[in-house]
Amino acid sequence: MTVATFTLRPGYEISRVICGGWQFSDGHSGVDRATGVDTLAAYAEAGIFTFDCADIYTGVEELMGAMRAEVERRHGAAAAARIKVHTKCVPDLAKLREVDRTYIRTVVETSLQRLRTERLDLVQFHWWDYAVPGAIDAAGWLVELQREGKIDRIGGTNFDTPHAAELTGAGVDLVSMQIQYSLLDARPEHGMVDFCRANNVRLLCYGTVAGGFLSDRWLGVAEPRPPFENRSLTKYKLIIDDFGGWGLFQELLATLRRVADRHATDIASVASRAMLDRPAVAAVIVGARHRAHLAHNVGITSFELNEADHAEIGRVLARRQGPDGDTFTLERDRNGRHGSIMKYNLNQVA
Numbered sequence: 639m640t641v642a643t644f645t646l647r648p649g650y651e652i653s654r655v656i657c658g659g660w661q662f663s664d665g666h667s668g669v670d671r672a673t674g675v676d677t678l679a680a681y682a683e684a685g686i687f688t689f690d691c692a693d694i695y696t697g698v699e700e701l702m703g704a705m706r707a708e709v710e711r712r713h714g715a716a717a718a719a720r721i722k723v724h725t726k727c728v729p730d731l732a733k734l735r736e737v738d739r740t741y742i743r744t745v746v747e748t749s750l751q752r753l754r755t756e757r758l759d760l761v762q763f764h765w766w767d768y769a770v771p772g773a774i775d776a777a778g779w780l781v782e783l784q785r786e787g788k789i790d791r792i793g794g795t796n797f798d799t800p801h802a803a804e805l806t807g808a809g810v811d812l813v814s815m816q817i818q819y820s821l822l823d824a825r826p827e828h829g830m831v832d833f834c835r836a837n838n839v840r841l842l843c844y845g846t847v848a849g850g851f852l853s854d855r856w857l858g859v860a861e862p863r864p865p866f867e868n869r870s871l872t873k874y875k876l877i878i879d880d881f882g883g884w885g886l887f888q889e890l891l892a893t894l895r896r897v898a899d900r901h902a903t904d905i906a907s908v909a910s911r912a913m914l915d916r917p918a919v920a921a922v923i924v925g926a927r928h929r930a931h932l933a934h935n936v937g938i939t940s941f942e943l944n945e946a947d948h949a950e951i952g953r954v955l956a957r958r959q960g961p962d963g964d965t966f967t968l969e970r971d972r973n974g975r976h977g978s979i980m981k982y983n984l985n986q987v988a
Contacts, residue, residue, distance in 0.1 A: 641685035642939035644920045646813045646840055650791060652688040652722050654914055654921045655938050656842065657681045659691035659698040661927040669927060671701065677929045678705035679712065682721055684936050690816070690842070690923050692726035692762075693745055699725060699752035707754060724760040724816075724842075725749050726795055727780060731766040731982035742779040746788055757787055762795040762816050763805075766970070766982055773801070777810045793842070798964040799829035806837050813838075814920065817965045818845040821852065821890065821909055821955060822874075822881045830965050831918050840920035843913050847924075848874040852909040857891045869979060876975055880961035890954045897950060901941045910938045912951060 642654040662674050669677070678689065678701065689705075691698040702723045710718035727745050729737045749758055761780060765773035783789050793814035794802055806812055815834060819826045819841060826841065834841055847853060849870035861884035866872045878887045894905045901908070910922045924935045961968060968976035 639685075639936055639940050641936055644840070646920060647791065650722075650813070652921055653686050655686050655910075655935055656688045656690050656724070656921045656923045657686050657926045657935075658844065658923040659689060659702060659926075660695050661925050662698050662701055663695040671704070674701050675704045675708050677926060677932075678702065679708045680929055680932060681926055681935075682709050682717075683713070684932055686932075686935060687720050688722045688724065688921065690724045690844075692728060693749055694726065694728050699749055703752055703754035722759045723753055723755075724762060724793070725753065725758060726762045726764060727776075728764045728795075729766075729776070733983075734765070734767060734770040734772060737772050737776050739779045739782075742776055743783065746780070746783050750788065758789045760791045760793055760814065761789050762793040762814070764795045764797070765801075768801055768970075774804060774808045777805050778808065781810060793839075796966040796969070798967055799833050800964075802830070802833055802839070803837075806839075814840050814842050816842040816844065816923070819843040819913060819916070819919070819965075820846045820848055820877075821894075821912060821951065822848050822877050822887070822958075823961060824955070824958065825961055825963060825965050825967075828962075828964055831916070834918040839918070841916075841918050842921050842923060843919055844923040845874065845877075846910040846913045846922045847906045848877060848909075850906075851875070851878060851887075852891070852894070853906040854895070854904055857895055857905065858888070872979055873976070877961060880959065882957060882959045886954070886957060886959075890951075893950055893954050897943070897947045900947070901943075903937060903941060904934060907934055907938050907941075908943070908947075911941065911943055912948070914939065915943060915948070 643651050644654050645651050662669060689702055691702050706718050706721050763777055763780060780792055784792060791813045792810060794812050795816040802815060817826055851874050881887060891905060894908045898905050898908045913919055913922050968974060969980055971977040
């Protein structure tokens with residue numbers, strides 16, 4: 639089984655399924671280092687050779703660096719060189735007014751050290767509060783580091799459409815925008831998709847299975863009530879509420895199950911495969927904490943949805959009520975239902 643690939647720019651190829659690293663962050667996964675390295679290496683060996691991490695995912699950049707070294711030990715330098723590790727530059731909300739050229743350089747050089755490399759493959763930039771000036775300057779300092787050879791490509795993460803346009807208008811060559819995008823959350827279709835198509839920016843989508851809600855596990859299950867076992871479920875249950883509630887969500891799951899039956903697969907794979915067929919989408923980011931998920935994740939690109947499949951899914955989506963607004967707008971409202979559960983200060987770099 640071969641995982642499909644995508645060329646973001648000439649000479650820069652990624653797997654269309656990206657192995658997400660956030661679940662390996664310290665205090666979250668409960669996975670020891672050796673097991674984590676082995677699990678990540680198994681993904682690379684299976685053809686999922688693109689990985690996502692961040693400066694704010696404690697311990698994950700180090701784990702990714704160790705994984706690449708392990709792949710080189712097992713399979714040689716060429717196999718390790720094929721691996722792409724996407725990291726981020728996410729200044730803490732509390733430090734936005736302090737961000738200067740030295741701050742950005744420190745973040746990048748720290749990532750280089752943790753990842754054991756001389757050049758970062760892709761740095762995805764985020765700015766928490768647009769009311770605080772400095773985002774364009776910070777992105778410009780990343781461009782300076784790109785010119786020095788410390789960064790190969792620059793992308794964004796969780797920008798809304800107008801502010802993404804400001805970045806490209808200032809001369810930042812964004813190759814990608816990482817955003818939450820799923821059958822439940824179509825906010826990118828309120829402007830971001832059109833922007834990306836017009837500016838040769840590709841979408842890297844997280845949340846395509848809504849923290850596990852878009853899976854067979856939840857089909858036919860009564861609506862859960864808080865408190866939930868983790869913040870991810872809390873977050874995506876809010877998206878389900880906005881989508882149209884538990885009843886409409888169950889109709890979507892039943893539809894996805896019928897489609898999955900026709901392709902001998904599961905609901906989660908159909909939910910992710912459907913997003914790969916959306917305009918401007920280059921890849922989906924999947925969780926990888928457990929090696930048991932590897933076969934399912936590899937299989938996401940092993941089948942294709944036909945027009946009838948998309949039409950059946952679309953009939954449910956046509957009754958969707960929300961969520962409203964541009965990408966990540968709800969999460970930026972720190973007093974709102976979505977923003978109040980966010981963590982805005984996670985960076986370990988002073």
